[in-house]
Amino acid sequence: MLEASELILNADNSIYHLNLLPEDLSDTIIIVGDQNRVAQVSKHFDIIEVKKEKREFITHTGRLKGKRLTVLSTGIGTDNIDIVLNELDALANIDFDSRKIKKEFKQLKIVRIGTSGAVQKDIPVDSYVLSDYALGFDGVLHFYENEGLCDDEFSKAFVEHTNWSNKKPWPYLVKCDETLRERLRSNRIRYGVTGTNSGFYGPQGRKLRLNLQDDTLNDKITSFKYKDLKITNLEMESSAIYGLSKLLGHQAVSLNCIIANRVLGEFSENPRKTINGLIKYTLDKLTE
Ligand code: R1P
Structure with a gap:
């Protein structure tokens, strides 16, 4: 049995941060960083059945062409993702009354619609990238038993190439879910390796007033x-x-709108339009 301090429920039996009951959730979930993007997605639904929120976590669940979908904002960063993924899984796979793990496993399909900056010249602003792999500079996964999950040879080569400081977390490479990738793929999408940073400024090589530990890291990336x-x-x-999706047994794919090109120093003139395009694309693919 999971103690009250470990599986934390609110007075109405909803999960602590997301403020959701198990029935509020579809098994197909779109996650977005920005809270305002939730309505940008759910405005396309034929009907919205659930609207709940707490802190930066806003959730709308509804139906589109008969398919039940949940869209949820995660806020920024992998620390928030640790909360979101664990609580989504708890909603699906833990019985909140008995506080025990359910016997039957329910697999979730999780699609991120995010924004991102390209680090290659040939990936233009306003294009879409599906992350075949994600390379984590954040360290969250190191707190979980994850033997055999990551490609260590890639990491070793990256650490050597960049002369990565051993004061930073070991970069870890994880693959997307192939089945969900197949469902979301088309020739409108580019495929790549997405670096996930633990910050927006220094960790992504942006220098305003502070000096960086390694000024040349972005070039080496x-x-x-x-x-x-x-x-x-x-x-x-x-x-x-x-x-976390791999460890928990869920399918996940991350799609990103390229709203900046860091090599060329360019930023999208109309990021909202680009994001809207990816939202429509994703909803079409998920309801095909
Ligand atoms: C930084 O501005 C935020 O935007 C990007 C980054 O991953 C970070 O969360 O994604 P979202 O637009 O999905 O939040």
Whole structure:
């Protein structure tokens, strides 16, 4: 039995941070960073059945073309993803009355619709990247038993190429779910390796008033190549989404709108339009 301090429930038996009851959730879940993006997604639903929120976690569940979908905001960062993935899994796979893990496992399909900056010249602003792999610089996955999950050879090559400081977490590489990837793929999408950083400024090589531990890290990220893989873009959630989904047994794919190109110094003129395009694309694919 999970103690009250470990599986934390609110007075109405909803899960602590997400403020959701098990019946509020579909097994197909779109996660977005920005709270405002939740309504940008759910406005396409034929009907919205559930609207709940707490802190940065806003959830709408509804139906589109007969399919039940949940859209949920995670806020920024892999620390939030640790909360979101564990609580989504608890909603699906833990009985809140008995506080025991259910005998029958329910698999969730999780699709991130995010924004990101490209670190390769040939990935233009306003394009879409599906993360075949996510490379985590954040360290969240190291707190879980994850033997055999990550490609250590890739990590070793990356650490050597970048002269990665051993004061930083060991970068971990996790693959997307292939079945869900197949469902979301098309020739409108580019495929790549998404670096997930533990911050927006220093960790992503942005220098405002503070000096960086390694000024050349972004250049080395751009020039790194392992077999036929290059790091395509940087954001702040995908590694933990992939890692925790794999460990929990759920399917996950991360789709990102490229709203900046860090090599060319460009930023999208209309990021909302680009994000809307990816929302429509994803909803079409999920309801096909
Ligand atoms: C930083 O501005 C935020 O935007 C990106 C990053 O991953 C980070 O969360 O994604 P979202 O637009 O999905 O939040």
